[in-house]
Amino acid sequence: MARHLISSADLSRSDVEAILDTAASMHDVQRREVKKLPTLRGRTIINFFFEDSTRTRSSFEIAGKWMSADTINLSAKGSSTSKGESLRDTVQTINAMAVDALVIRHNQSGACHQIAGWVDASVINAGDGTHEHPTQALLDAYTLQARLGALDGRHVVIVGDLTHSRVFRSNAITLRTLGARVTVVAPPTLMPAGIASWAQRDGFSWSWDLDEVLATGDAPDAVMMLRVQRERMSGGYFPTAREYTVGYGLTRTRLEGLLHRNPDALILHPGPMNRGLEISPDAADAPASLILDQVSGGLAVRMAVLYHLLAGEGSAA
Amino acid sequence: MSDLLIVGAALWSDPDAHARVAHRPGERADVLIRDGVIAEIGNLSAPAGVPRLDADGLALLPGLVDLHTHLREPGREDAETIASGSAAAAAGGFTAILAMANTDPVTDTAEAAERVHDRGREVGLADVVPVGAVTKGLAGSELAELALMARSRARVRVFSDDGRCVQDARVMRRALEYIKPFGGIISQHAQDGALAGAAACCHEGEISGRLGLPGWPGAAESVIVARDVQLARHTGSRVHIAHVSTAESVEIIRWAKDQGIAVTAEVTPHHLALGTELVSGYDPTFKVNPPLRPSQDQEALRAALADGTIDAVATDHAPHARQDKEHAFEAAAFGMLGLETAFCVVHDLMVRSGRMTMLDLSRRMSRNPARIAALPGHGQDIAVGHPANLVVVAPDRRVTVDAATSNSLSHNNPWHGMSFTGAVHATILRGRVTAIEGKAHRQ
Numbered sequence: 001m002a003r004h005l006i007s008s009a010d011l012s013r014s015d016v017e018a019i020l021d022t023a024a025s026m027h028d029v030q031r032r033e034v035k036k037l038p039t040l041r042g043r044t045i046i047n048f049f050f051e052d053s054t055r056t057r058s059s060f061e062i063a064g065k066w067m068s069a070d071t072i073n074l075s076a077k078g079s080s081t082s083k084g085e086s087l088r089d090t091v092q093t094i095n096a097m098a099v100d101a102l103v104i105r106h107n108q109s110g111a112c113h114q115i116a117g118w119v120d121a122s123v124i125n126a127g128d129g130t131h132e133h134p135t136q137a138l139l140d141a142y143t144l145q146a147r148l149g150a151l152d153g154r155h156v157v158i159v160g161d162l163t164h165s166r167v168f169r170s171n172a173i174t175l176r177t178l179g180a181r182v183t184v185v186a187p188p189t190l191m192p193a194g195i196a197s198w199a200q201r202d203g204f205s206w207s208w209d210l211d212e213v214l215a216t217g218d219a220p221d222a223v224m225m226l227r228v229q230r231e232r233m234s235g236g237y238f239p240t241a242r243e244y245t246v247g248y249g250l251t252r253t254r255l256e257g258l259l260h261r262n263p264d265a266l267i268l269h270p271g272p273m274n275r276g277l278e279i280s281p282d283a284a285d286a287p288a289s290l291i292l293d294q295v296s297g298g299l300a301v302r303m304a305v306l307y308h309l310l311a312g313e314g315s316a317a
Numbered sequence: 318m319s320d321l322l323i324v325g326a327a328l329w330s331d332p333d334a335h336a337r338v339a340h341r342p343g344e345r346a347d348v349l350i351r352d353g354v355i356a357e358i359g360n361l362s363a364p365a366g367v368p369r370l371d372a373d374g375l376a377l378l379p380g381l382v383d384l385h386t387h388l389r390e391p392g393r394e395d396a397e398t399i400a401s402g403s404a405a406a407a408a409g410g411f412t413a414i415l416a417m418a419n420t421d422p423v424t425d426t427a428e429a430a431e432r433v434h435d436r437g438r439e440v441g442l443a444d445v446v447p448v449g450a451v452t453k454g455l456a457g458s459e460l461a462e463l464a465l466m467a468r469s470r471a472r473v474r475v476f477s478d479d480g481r482c483v484q485d486a487r488v489m490r491r492a493l494e495y496i497k498p499f500g501g502i503i504s505q506h507a508q509d510g511a512l513a514g515a516a517a518c519c520h521e522g523e524i525s526g527r528l529g530l531p532g533w534p535g536a537a538e539s540v541i542v543a544r545d546v547q548l549a550r551h552t553g554s555r556v557h558i559a560h561v562s563t564a565e566s567v568e569i570i571r572w573a574k575d576q577g578i579a580v581t582a583e584v585t586p587h588h589l590a591l592g593t594e595l596v597s598g599y600d601p602t603f604k605v606n607p608p609l610r611p612s613q614d615q616e617a618l619r620a621a622l623a624d625g626t627i628d629a630v631a632t633d634h635a636p637h638a639r640q641d642k643e644h645a646f647e648a649a650a651f652g653m654l655g656l657e658t659a660f661c662v663v664h665d666l667m668v669r670s671g672r673m674t675m676l677d678l679s680r681r682m683s684r685n686p687a688r689i690a691a692l693p694g695h696g697q698d699i700a701v702g703h704p705a706n707l708v709v710v711a712p713d714r715r716v717t718v719d720a721a722t723s724n725s726l727s728h729n730n731p732w733h734g735m736s737f738t739g740a741v742h743a744t745i746l747r748g749r750v751t752a753i754e755g756k757a758h759r760q
Contacts, residue, residue, distance in 0.1 A: 193521045
């Protein structure tokens with residue numbers, strides 16, 4: 001496995017399988033009374049967040065702590081440009097403190113990629129702009145596998161604001177790596193540029209029509225609803241919340257249709273949800289919903305990622 | 318005194334009907350310069366005391382003229398000064414460069430224009446011709462003192478808010494009308510701000526989609542080009558399209574020229590030679606405005622330069638201090654160096670490949686830009702009586718670009734490590750050698 005985790009494309013199928021296997025053991029640790037493992041004792045991990053995040057940051061923080069690493073949270077909100085300091089200066093200052101890993105969340109695409117070229121520490125991408133969020137894709141795969149077993153040939157539909165979604169970009173890669181079929185759905189204004197050639201090259205399908213995707217062809221094994229920010233309306237991406245929901249929301253009617261075709265179909269959402277916009281309460285709280293499983297799996301997956309990038313040889317748990 | 322004998326070069330410039338002695342393009346001859354003026358052409362022997370420049374196997378062209386250079390003086394002298402930029406220009410074969418107005422303060426008054434002009438003369442490595450802002454402070458709303466800049470000792474003829482587009486069609490129309498009496502021209506940075514805003518930093522297409530970078534669609538350029546050629550037609554004034562980057566813009570310019578509209582256009586070496594896929598590694602060295610485009614646009618630009626639809630090559634030389642490029646891609650500064658590499662790139666890509674002749678190159682990089690900018694003494698035929706603003710090039714010399722050896726103060730060089738065939742050997746400004754083999758010679 002490479003030293004950094006910047007893009008989901010950095011991981012081969014065997015890398016992903018190794019991480020998910022380790023995550024399963026880590027998940028067992030979470031159920032113990034004493035959750036501490038000595039694995040990363042003496043290691044320093046800095047969670048360096050240039051953008052607000054509660055869940056991802058606390059997930060990485062707890063993951064590090066349960067593995068006995070010293071974890072420190074830093075936030076550098078706002079652009080460093082305004083302080084006259086370049087991004088390189090900012091991260092090299094931190095790197096000079098002899099840290100072992102930098103877990104980085106940044107509001108701009110590609111920042112982790114650039115940072116990895118400037119530091120000695122392992123860089124873990126905890127979400128960069130509208131580019132990627134590889135640990136999210138790993139936890140989604142982990143959560144799905146826990147229910148479905150191997151994902152080969154399974155059909156996963158990803159719906160929502162694809163243009164601005166790092167969750168989509170990483171999931172499209174990791175799900176394909178594990179052999180799943182992926183269909184992505186968005187209104188034309190929230191469909192990324194160049195999707196036709198991109199989808200063809202990377203072997204996934206795309207559509208503007210959610211009902212057609214849900215009702216024809218392979219019945220979905222899982223539907224992943226992405227958050228749609230209400231601010232997108234002012235950007236002219238769609239006219240009203242109501243119109244978005246009618247076209248692209250997982251409404252009660254669509255949920256019934258989905259479960260009618262495949263009673264075992266599952267529902268995911270990376271959070272935070274806009275209940276009533278992209279996902280109805282009926283869907284979010286349905287037995288088919290794995291949304292809380294995603295959160296608990298997230299912790300196990302992040303422990304596994306830290307283990308594989310930092311621990312070297314030896315048993316995980 | 319500026320005397321020089323250039324021996325044995327092939328002469329590449331347009332035959333000039335008014336010249337007393339004209340040569341055929343590509344013909345070999347010796348050129349004697351006396352007091353900064355071409356005194357004799359032919360098979361000459363060196364008069365006593367006149368230095369010789371051996372140019373056997375080399376080519377002589379009128380000195381290159383760059384319609385689009387960013388010197389960072391005044392305001393950001395840490396990134397480039399008029400002196401360092403002039404040195405880079407001389408090293409790159411340029412005898413005249415037009416310095417864009419987006420300095421701090423902006424070149425929007427006669428006094429500011431004269432300061433740039435005078436400092437350029439003082440340095441003496443190239444004629445530094447200020448471009449005036451179209452609007453005060455580049456703000457896009459009120460006209461700058463266009464006529465006072467034109468009347469000044471800097472003799473400003475080219476006006477541009479470059480870096481920003483003149484968005485308001487009414488302001489653009491008034492500016493085009495206003496500059497007619499003194500033969501001015503507006504160089505438009507064509508970028509519709511609603512379609513491609515400040516965050517737009519990557520050609521909108523599969524790569525921007527994959528990378529999650531805000532896209533800069535080609536249509537944001539061509540809609541402004543279409544509007545402005547209509548305004549040029551309506552006003553009967555001259556509009557120049559800066560750094561054309563798309564096939565659609567080329568089509569509109571071709572159509573407008575067919576209609577007899579007074580539109581001219583420039584293309585940069587980087588838009589000709591470098592493609593959008595270079596941004597895949599998020600290296601801000603390749604972040605430029607307008608962005609690098611896909612290969613079909615590059616091909617359309619090359620064809621348009623060869624057939625004359627695009628009149629000129631311009632560098633858009635844009636030096637930046639290192640710290641301004643070492644941000645996340647979206648936040649990093651736009652722009653790349655270009656003065657020292659322009660000839661090598663264009664020669665290799667267009668002449669050596671057989672798409673253009675050396676004469677075509679001398680037209681696109683010297684005669685046409687000099688005429689567009691109405692520059693006296695530059696871009697003229699190599700003929701007796703003309704000022705000796707010349708460049709000696711080595712068409713067969715192989716060069717590998719090294720960002721570290723630049724005359725520029727900045728290092729944002731996208732050509733670093735690349736090799737080209739064709740190099741600038743020496744640059745001559747009014748008979749004085751200003752650079753030899755990449756090294757500038759201050760007076």
